[in-house]
Amino acid sequence: MxxxxxxxxxxxxxxxxxxxxxxxxxxxxxxxxxxxxxxxxxxxxxxxxxxxxxxxxxxxxxxxxxxxxxxxxxxxxxxxxxxxxxxxxxxAPFELMLEAPLGHLTQTALNRFLQHVRVGEEERLALFAAKDAEAGVGGESLQSVWNRMRSHS
CATH class of the missing domain: 1.25.10 (Leucine-rich Repeat Variant)
Known part of the structure; x- marks a missing residue:
């Protein structure tokens, strides 16, 4: 310490x-x-x-x-x-992780989420691209980005 x-x-x-x-x-x-x-x-x-x-x-x-x-x-x-x-x-509990700004999530947290929801390769790449676009600025919550992606598929 x-x-x-x-x-x-x-x-x-x-x-x-x-x-x-x-x-x-x-x-x-x-x-x-x-x-x-x-x-x-x-x-x-x-x-x-x-x-x-x-x-x-x-x-x-x-x-x-x-x-x-x-x-x-x-x-x-x-x-x-x-x-x-x-x-x-x-x-981190998923219910808290979903409220986090996508750009603030670590790679580990995002990978845990992707494993939890069992996404396909296309969805995984789209979510990582969205994270890269929001990196450092926070942006929308993981839940809102995920919901928007799912509604377009």
Missing amino acids: APGFFGGPHWPSSPGRSAEWLAFHGSREDQWWFAAVSEDLSDEAFAHLASLGDLGIAGSLLSNHSTPMAALLTIARTHPELQEMVRLHGN
């Missing part, structure tokens, strides 16, 4: 305890640390950390590629200012 990232510490302050125990019972610094770096927490521990309502912990969870979808939904509900970051997370 980078020094000062969302106000987080460098190292856990309670060495010798398991990550799971620290996620539930550790100091706020421990929780920030394990929210960002632990890939071995249970879904319950991730959900607990997300429900704390701490902006630093929420930011740490967003930097952890292992954070499960349920925890991301909690962050999106409790921290509207982080919704855009939640949409870009590798485990």
